[in-house]
Amino acid sequence: MKPIAPDDRGFALGHGLFETILWNDHHPGHWDTHLDRLARGCKVLGLPAPDRVACRNVVEEALELADRPHRAAVRLNWSAGAGDSGLDPPARFEPVLSASAAKLGPTAGPATMVTAVTRRNDRSPASRLKTLSCLDNVIARGEAKKAGADEALMLNSRGKIACAAAANVFWIVEGVLYTPAPEAGVLEGIMRAEVLRAARRSGVKVRIVRGARPVVLEDAPVFLTNSLTGVRRVARLDGRAVPVHPLVDRLARMVNPEMR
Incomplete structure (x- = not known):
């Protein structure tokens, strides 16, 4: 996974979106619904929606790094990417897609x-x-x-x-x-x-x-x-x-x- 650029708007300004997905028994929970919500959020922020195949690929890579646990919290990040200093958006967005996965223990009690x-x-x-x-x-x-x-x-x-x-x-x-x-x-x-x-x-x-x-x-x-x-x-x-x-x-x- 490549390092985050100092001028990445997600890092510097929080300009971007994420989804937290339950990976359970080798399957992502409500995968299409999560990506649908991510795409709706992109419209509000003026960002292009990420490619769905690319999303699955980056999640698979994250799960490999986590040794493919039976249950995991998968976080999919879609940052607005690099931009000029300040709040104004760049003339053309180049968003950055990333993911991480962390093993989950037993389901929490009350x-x-x-x-x-x-x-x-x-x-x-x-x-x-x-x-x-x-x-x-x-x-x-x-x-x-x-x-x-x-x-x-x-x-x-x-x-x-x-x-x-x-x-x-x-x-x-x-x-x-x-x-x-x-x-x-x-x-x-x-x-x-x-x-x-x-x-x-x-x-x-x-x-x-x-x-x-x-x-x-x-x-x-x-x-x-x-x-x-x-x-x-x-x-x-x-x-x-x-x-x-x-x-x-x-x-x-x-x-x-x-x-x-």
């Missing part, structure tokens, strides 16, 4: 979560993209770790529920499944979409909301989703025990690769 002080900027287009710039999420996760928790609940600029530092958030009230809308500053996660489809297929009422206040989580079952952990129940939030609901395990059995 999560502990705290509400972060760091906010999600719902007014930024970047809040709905998986960009190379994740500093707010990094800071929020750092807050959680300092408090002895696994994950951070992030509110948006209006103080409403947005997401976790590295996951989408769901909660259940009177049998209805709730999750924040993209307009709340939410990345439309791959597993988020899987859960919504599974819930609707099984007759569960779903509400996608823009302005949920954090108080709604005080007595509600809560769970998280991302591509690496699937559905992950939250056991404690801000020091309080989170109630268990059978719907969480039911959805996990429907969408988690290890439980199918």
Whole structure:
């Protein structure tokens, strides 16, 4: 893998996108869906979409370097590439494609979560993209770790529920499944979409909301989703025990690769 150029816009400015993909039992999870989302993000950033065959090739190379683990977190990066100094984009983009793979251990158990002080900027287009710039999420996760928790609940600029530092958030009230809308500053996660489809297929009422206040989580079952952990129940939030609901395990059995 060639070194990153000092003037690479992904390195210098966070100008680019990435996807985190679960490699499980020698197969990439939701491969086409990840690449579809990457292509949509490219349109927003004015970048050409990467060639799909090239994406698979660079992932295969990364897996070889990692000794082809049974389960791995694969990260596919698409940087805007070299450019002039400053913010202005180059006359012609020459994006750089790269990938890495890291062995994953057993599936994590229930999560502990705290509400972060760091906010999600719902007014930024970047809040709905998986960009190379994740500093707010990094800071929020750092807050959680300092408090002895696994994950951070992030509110948006209006103080409403947005997401976790590295996951989408769901909660259940009177049998209805709730999750924040993209307009709340939410990345439309791959597993988020899987859960919504599974819930609707099984007759569960779903509400996608823009302005949920954090108080709604005080007595509600809560769970998280991302591509690496699937559905992950939250056991404690801000020091309080989170109630268990059978719907969480039911959805996990429907969408988690290890439980199918």
